[in-house]
Amino acid sequence: MRLSDGALAIMGDLPSAKTTLVDVPLGAGEALGTGVARFSSLRQVHDRIRMALAGDPEPAVLIGGDCGVELAGVEHALATGDGRLAVVWLDAHPDLGALGSAPRAFCGTVARAILGEGADGLSGEPALSPDRFVAAGVRLIDDDEQDYLDAHDVRLLRVPELGDGALAEQVAATGATSVYVHVDLDVLDPGQLEGIGDPQPFGLELPALVAELKALVARFPLAGAGIAMFSPESPEAAPGDLPTVLRILSALTSPAQPRAVA
Numbered sequence: 444m445r446l447s448d449g450a451l452a453i454m455g456d457l458p459s460a461k462t463t464l465v466d467v468p469l470g471a472g473e474a475l476g477t478g479v480a481r482f483s484s485l486r487q488v489h490d491r492i493r494m495a496l497a498g499d500p501e502p503a504v505l506i507g508g509d510c511g512v513e514l515a516g517v518e519h520a521l522a523t524g525d526g527r528l529a530v531v532w533l534d535a536h537p538d539l540g541a542l543g544s545a546p547r548a549f550c551g552t553v554a555r556a557i558l559g560e561g562a563d564g565l566s567g568e569p570a571l572s573p574d575r576f577v578a579a580g581v582r583l584i585d586d587d588e589q590d591y592l593d594a595h596d597v598r599l600l601r602v603p604e605l606g607d608g609a610l611a612e613q614v615a616a617t618g619a620t621s622v623y624v625h626v627d628l629d630v631l632d633p634g635q636l637e638g639i640g641d642p643q644p645f646g647l648e649l650p651a652l653v654a655e656l657k658a659l660v661a662r663f664p665l666a667g668a669g670i671a672m673f674s675p676e677s678p679e680a681a682p683g684d685l686p687t688v689l690r691i692l693s694a695l696t697s698p699a700q701p702r703a704v705a
Contacts, residue, residue: 446508449638449673452681453506453688454703462703463495467508477562478542479549486564489515495704502664504696504703507671509550510538513625514565517557520623520666521569528666529619530557530571531610531659532578533652534627535643537599539578539588550671554578555591573597575617579610579655580630582643602647608658621666622659626652626691628672638684640674649687656694668695 447467454462465488472484479485488508492515496503500523505516521528532538538554540547542562555561559570574596581599584592592599598613614622633642635649673688675681 445638445640445674445676446672448678449675449681450506450508452675452678452685453670453673453692456685456689457506457703465491465495465704467491474546477565478544478546479552479562479565480546481549482546482562482565485511485549488512489565492516492704493519502667504667504692505669505671506703507669507673510534510625510627510669510671511549511553512671513669514553514556514561514567516667516669517571517623518568520621521567521571524621524666527575527618527620528571529575529577529614529617529622529663531614531622531624532576533580533625533630533647534578535580535582535629535641535646536627537578537581537584537588537592537597538627539591539597540585541587541591558595575619577610577613577617579605579613580647580652582645602645605647605655606651608655608662610655611659611662614659614663619663622663623666624656624659624668624695626656626668626670626695628670628688628691631687636684636687638673638675638681640672649690653690653694656691657697660695660697665695670695 468484472481496519505512540552557567559567577598579600629639632646
């Protein structure tokens with residue numbers, strides 16, 4: 444419910460004519476033997492996002508919810524572009540977790556699903572090549588995620604490595620001609636934002652994140668983006684963080700004005 448409150452709070456400051464609201468199922472959903480907790484509900488949300496994006500080649504910004512919304516967004520960007528897309532994953536976690544016998548939260552595995560290793564029905568169609576994936580601001584990596592990083596050509600930028608357009612340089616090195624940008628708000632240092640569900644210390648300062656995003660979209664066309672994990676304590680607490688969120692959104696979309704999907 445905190446994630447829903449966060450998305451709706453952001454939506455209140457977006458132009459209504461360019462914003463689409465995607466309803467989510469009320470039920471928790473079942474894993475159905477997939478290894479993904481709440482798989483049935485997540486699949487419905489994925490399909491509804493795809494329907495909201497269908498038929499429009501223009502870039503959209505997804506307002507989560509959690510990071511799981513990005514699967515549909517990246518699939519749409521891949522399907523409507525020239526195939527030379529890079530994905531920038533600004534997040535305290537790489538979200539490259541492997542599925543196992545015990546159900547696992549999809550948001551911790553969604554990047555791996557985008558790269559083609561996910562449950563049937565929640566795996567990239569089309570999938571992104573790992574050498575076009577750039578993880579940045581990462582500070583907490585699980586063992587299975589480290590194994591994936593060691594085995595694949597994923598580019599990884601720690602917080603101290605960001606600055607002076609480093610993110611744009613890494614995207615350029617992939618050979619991409621456009622970019623999809625995911626921003627989990629926990630990429631920021633907890634002192635920058637109160638409404639973070641899983642705060643991790645030693646994150647990015649807001650001016651540094653904004654500067655990197657502006658340099659990135661000035662150099663590469665934005666094929667889509669997402670802002671996830673805004674988790675205020677209550678609807679009444681959200682307004683205090685909204686200027687920070689809206690600065691990030693402005694950095695992503697200027698000078699373009701893509702539609703928003705909340």
